[in-house]
Amino acid sequence: MTQWSFDISTAPKGKTVTTTRLVTDKSSASGKSVRDFEEFVPDHIWIATKCGKVSRTYWIPEHGKNPGRWSGLATGEQPIAWMPFVVPAHPNASEDGRAAA
Numbered sequence: 001m002t003q004w005s006f007d008i009s010t011a012p013k014g015k016t017v018t019t020t021r022l023v024t025d026k027s028s029a030s031g032k033s034v035r036d037f038e039e040f041v042p043d044h045i046w047i048a049t050k051c052g053k054v055s056r057t058y059w060i061p062e063h064g065k066n067p068g069r070w071s072g073l074a075t076g077e078q079p080i081a082w083m084p085f086v087v088p089a090h091p092n093a094s095e096d097g098r099a100a101a
Contacts, residue, residue, distance in 0.1 A: 004048060004081040011082040013059035014042035047079035056085055
């Protein structure tokens with residue numbers, strides 16, 4: 001069983017990934033072009049708050065004048081503990097993770 005960690009600095013926050021998309025481009029002969037975009041992909045975790053609640057959350061990175069914060073918490077508010085958010089397998093799942101018929 002996973003245990004709570006009280007070291008909030010070790011909580012996973014996510015990562016920035018580069019994705020490639022087909023976009024409309026009026027300057028292109030085909031009217032389309034391929035562009036790379038950087039996107040933040042958050043890691044979901046469970047948190048325990050000082051008021052006794054347990055919530056699923058993720059990190060919202062700093063943007064402009066808004067500092068980074070945990071979703072569902074006020075700016076500057078910190079959870080008291082965290083643990084990984086684990087998605088369990090369906091009870092009828094086969095070894096490869098797909099649900100059995």
